[in-house]
Amino acid sequence: MIFHCILLECCNQIQTERTASSIYHLLRGRRSIQTVQDAHLFKLERYFGIYKNLLRNHFNHTMELLQFEGLLKRVNSSQMVYETTPATADWFTDIYKTPFPFESFAGLAYHEIMDPFFDRLLLLIQTLTNSKMDYFSFIPVIDNPVIETWVKVFYRKVKNHEEKYLKIIYQELRNILQYVSSDEAGLFIDRLTGYKNYGMSINQLSSKYNLSVDDVQLIIVNIIHRLLSVLHNEKNNYPFLAYIINDISNATLLSNSAFQTSHLLGQGYSIEKIASIRNLKINTIHDHLIEIAFYETDFPLYHYVTKEEHQDILNAIQKTNSSKLRDIKQQVNNDISYFQIRLILALHHKQI
Amino acid sequence: MNQQITLEQELNKYFNYSSFRLGQKEIIEDILQGKDVLGILPTGSGKSICYQLPAMLLEGVTIVVSPLISLMIDQVKQLKAMQIKQVIALNSFMDPADRKMIYNNIHLYKLIYISPELLQQKELIRLLQQTRISLFVIDEAHCISQWGHEFRPDYLKLNTIIEKLNHPRTLALSATATPDVQQDIIHSLNKPRMVKHIYPMDRTNLTFCIEEVTDEKEKTDQLIQLLNTYYVPTIIYFSSRMVSENVAKLLSEKLPNRNIAFYHGGMEQMDRITIQQQFMNDQLDVICCTSAFGMGINKGNIRFVIHYHLPLQLESYIQEVGRAGRDGKSSVCLLLFSNNDFYIPLNLIKNELPSEEMLSSIFQYLYRLFTERRGLPTKDAEIENLFQLNEIQWRFLRYQFEKHGMIAGNRINFHEENWKQNYQEIEQLIKDRTSIKEKKLNEILQWVHDKGCLRKSLYKSFQPFYSEVKEKCCSNCGFSWSEWNPAKTNIRLDEETNWESKLRKLLLVEENEKF
Numbered sequence: 109m110i111f112h113c114i115l116l117e118c119c120n121q122i123q124t125e126r127t128a129s130s131i132y133h134l135l136r137g138r139r140s141i142q143t144v145q146d147a148h149l150f151k152l153e154r155y156f157g158i159y160k161n162l163l164r165n166h167f168n169h170t171m172e173l174l175q176f177e178g179l180l181k182r183v184n185s186s187q188m189v190y191e192t193t194p195a196t197a198d199w200f201t202d203i204y205k206t207p208f209p210f211e212s213f214a215g216l217a218y219h220e221i222m223d224p225f226f227d228r229l230l231l232l233i234q235t236l237t238n239s240k241m242d243y244f245s246f247i248p249v250i251d252n253p254v255i256e257t258w259v260k261v262f263y264r265k266v267k268n269h270e271e272k273y274l275k276i277i278y279q280e281l282r283n284i285l286q287y288v289s290s291d292e293a294g295l296f297i298d299r300l301t302g303y304k305n306y307g308m309s310i311n312q313l314s315s316k317y318n319l320s321v322d323d324v325q326l327i328i329v330n331i332i333h334r335l336l337s338v339l340h341n342e343k344n345n346y347p348f349l350a351y352i353i354n355d356i357s358n359a360t361l362l363s364n365s366a367f368q369t370s371h372l373l374g375q376g377y378s379i380e381k382i383a384s385i386r387n388l389k390i391n392t393i394h395d396h397l398i399e400i401a402f403y404e405t406d407f408p409l410y411h412y413v414t415k416e417e418h419q420d421i422l423n424a425i426q427k428t429n430s431s432k433l434r435d436i437k438q439q440v441n442n443d444i445s446y447f448q449i450r451l452i453l454a455l456h457h458k459q460i
Numbered sequence: 461m462n463q464q465i466t467l468e469q470e471l472n473k474y475f476n477y478s479s480f481r482l483g484q485k486e487i488i489e490d491i492l493q494g495k496d497v498l499g500i501l502p503t504g505s506g507k508s509i510c511y512q513l514p515a516m517l518l519e520g521v522t523i524v525v526s527p528l529i530s531l532m533i534d535q536v537k538q539l540k541a542m543q544i545k546q547v548i549a550l551n552s553f554m555d556p557a558d559r560k561m562i563y564n565n566i567h568l569y570k571l572i573y574i575s576p577e578l579l580q581q582k583e584l585i586r587l588l589q590q591t592r593i594s595l596f597v598i599d600e601a602h603c604i605s606q607w608g609h610e611f612r613p614d615y616l617k618l619n620t621i622i623e624k625l626n627h628p629r630t631l632a633l634s635a636t637a638t639p640d641v642q643q644d645i646i647h648s649l650n651k652p653r654m655v656k657h658i659y660p661m662d663r664t665n666l667t668f669c670i671e672e673v674t675d676e677k678e679k680t681d682q683l684i685q686l687l688n689t690y691y692v693p694t695i696i697y698f699s700s701r702m703v704s705e706n707v708a709k710l711l712s713e714k715l716p717n718r719n720i721a722f723y724h725g726g727m728e729q730m731d732r733i734t735i736q737q738q739f740m741n742d743q744l745d746v747i748c749c750t751s752a753f754g755m756g757i758n759k760g761n762i763r764f765v766i767h768y769h770l771p772l773q774l775e776s777y778i779q780e781v782g783r784a785g786r787d788g789k790s791s792v793c794l795l796l797f798s799n800n801d802f803y804i805p806l807n808l809i810k811n812e813l814p815s816e817e818m819l820s821s822i823f824q825y826l827y828r829l830f831t832e833r834r835g836l837p838t839k840d841a842e843i844e845n846l847f848q849l850n851e852i853q854w855r856f857l858r859y860q861f862e863k864h865g866m867i868a869g870n871r872i873n874f875h876e877e878n879w880k881q882n883y884q885e886i887e888q889l890i891k892d893r894t895s896i897k898e899k900k901l902n903e904i905l906q907w908v909h910d911k912g913c914l915r916k917s918l919y920k921s922f923q924p925f926y927s928e929v930k931e932k933c934c935s936n937c938g939f940s941w942s943e944w945n946p947a948k949t950n951i952r953l954d955e956e957t958n959w960e961s962k963l964r965k966l967l968l969v970e971e972n973e974k975f
Contacts, residue, residue: 311722311731
């Protein structure tokens with residue numbers, strides 16, 4: 109139900125402005141400027157990247173199911189464009205009676221740090237409990253060299269003090285889990301792995317708690333977001349948990365590739381030159397620029413548009429009251445490129 | 461004598477085993493003397509020790525070519541868990557930056573697992589040419605043979621790679637190779653003087669049992685009844701992911717006292733590790749799975765292996781039932797068979813290779829790319845999606861195109877006459893391979909319907925002799941369930957407590973601990 113509810117809420121916000129793919133990309137947290145912009149534009153920031161391993165087939169199938177139930181109407185037979193129906197509103201009224209804190213999702217804020225946080229915590233607990241029992245032949249549940257290295261470094265520091273640290277983890281988790289319901293806390297703990305006690309798979313949790321596989325994953329993400337938000341506000345009450353994400357919470361939001369482009373821009377290279385150095389298309393470099401404009405505070409906008417062009421585009425955005433590029437392009441001077449429009453749109457949404 | 465003592469001590473030092481199992485020592489001794497060896501050892505006999513121990517003892521690097529990435533990764537994990545850290549698995553799915561880092565430090569490793577397609581990489585070959593290779597191992601060597609059940613085209617190129625590496629001593633290993641396939645391996649590697657170590661694969665502690673049923677309902681009824689009687693670690697094999705999930709669900713409902721889960725290749729990595737380890741750890745006692753489960757699983761007390769669907773050939777059947785009773789105790793292998801089962805494997809065979817329509821549309825696609833002066837997309841997934849090919853189908857085609865010189869890297873070389881001929885050759889090859897597979901399927905069907913001793917007919921094409929078994933031999937030799945009374949294994953059923961005590965238990969914090 110949680111998954112369906114989120115899909116419907118997204119459709120409710122987006123209606124026919126975008127195809128259903130935009131929702132799919134939003135939930136998977138696609139790192140394209142379009143998806144991030146859409147998240148802002150349709151006020152769906154909190155769902156950004158909350159279901160990273162959602163599969164295309166499953167997504168399409170679920171949308172069709174909602175259509176079949178009369179909660180969505182497909183308006184275009186060649187493209188996946190949906191709108192909500194009168195039945196959707198009733199359905200929402202019903203569903204919101206079941207208390208689930210949808211508003212605690214904070215996807216855009218936490219999509220980057222949520223996985224390292226949880227993976228580090230999982231592997232750390234597995235390592236410390238096994239090490240406490242002098243058992244070193246365990247198979248790590250997290251198969252990621254970056255996480256492994258982090259845990260290794262940490263482990264070296266706390267070796268021979270396992271008991272003390274396990275007590276600290278216990279205290280902090282016990283306190284922080286007061287912020288979620290006891291069912292949710294139970295599910296969260298069932299997922300954790302300790303000494304000779306492997307955690308439950310998503311499917312096992314799904315049958316134990318009688319939830320769909322989608323909802324189990326979304327609930328876990330929701331819990332993690334809530335924990336991260338508590339950590340953000342009360343760092344001092346949870347020194348250990350806060351330490352786990354200490355080094356990643358302020359990382360740049362730029363994708364790796366955009367970061368490289370930004371670096372070259374800083375060295376004074378032109379867009380064309382960067383494209384040829386990096387063996388990428390000009391269009392890709394444009395995407396990076398828009399991403400950079402979106403995240404960096406002092407972006408040199410007037411390198412790329414004149415003041416007049418800027419105003420022209422802003423007027424067109426107001427006039428069309430739309431964020432469809434083609435609509436805007438028709439309203440502005442012919443010399444203005446799609447790239448320039450996208451750039452202004454990005455900055456425009458950033459201010460909203 | 462001196463060396464004997466040393467070898468066993470070394471085994472104990474690195475792997476914590478006190479003695480060698482059948483065949484291991486003979487093979488290792490030959491390797492250490494610098495001979496090329498072909499080793500055929502039954503599943504579960506500890507094949508990997510045959511190269512893992514020499515890898516530790518020889519100076520330089522041991523390379524292991526292995527066809528399945530998941531298998532390589534499992535092996536590396538197990539070795540690391542045994543505190544053997546100088547091991548790594550290289551495959552083409554790794555992050556290029558990670559791989560680069562490993563390449564720079566390649567001499568630091570003792571044991572490197574490599575997927576066969578990665579060995580085609582010039583950069584890697586150059587690197588290996590500058591590295592001291594002490595042993596070159598071909599795991600699952602039957603993949604070399606067109607007549608084997610898991611033919612992998614990349615394996616055919618291994619002879620040239622061995623040559624490029626200046627002929628390091630070579631070990632070819634397999635659990636299922638008929639005499640024909642053994643000959644093929646030696647021939648393809650171009651090593652006629654390989655020393656053969658062939659060990660019989662029949663296992664006297666396994667009981668074979670085939671039960672014919674009329675439909676699915678009867679199959680699940682039978683499962684429920686048996687699992688209600690025998691509380692032992694059990695694997696149930698399926699041909700379909702979906703059926704494995706559905707039956708696991710049904711069984712969990714009907715058998716609340718058992719811990720049942722499913723496992724297949726479509727699951728997330730973390731869940732795969734979790735389920736596998738729960739089974740190793742006796743948190744689970746029944747696994748409903750596809751053939752993706754079990755490779756690299758080293759659990760001694762699996763008592764019961766059930767096949768819900770007919771496997772595609774006797775080779776995989778022998779491999780899968782070989783996971784039962786590795787501790788030597790009496791174990792049962794049950795195959796549930798209904799006449800409708802014939803169609804599932806037939807379809808699977810069809811889907812393993814591209815169809816004629818796929819072949820012709822891909823030829824057209826290549827031609828179009830050529831006329832537009834474009835190359836092949838760099839991502840395999842792109843082509844796979846475009847033509848709805850699976851990974852195996854595309855790998856097969858790519859190899860064929862390369863072999864015929866139609867593509868080189870991502871470049872397309874068009875030559876009208878040649879392409880026509882290539883098309884026909886590939887089409888014929890698909891037909892031939894499909895008919896080999898169908899022949900294999902027929903073999904297993906014949907076995908299922910055999911009225912004589914199942915043990916005898918199962919092993920007859922693999923080896924000239926087998927050990928006769930007096931009691932609990934097979935369903936055709938009069939086995940009845942009442943004869944089989946394995947000891948119940950302890951099943952952990954966790955009692956439900958509140959989350960705080962659950963957390964306390966997980967983190968090993970004492971109950972009366974004060975804070």
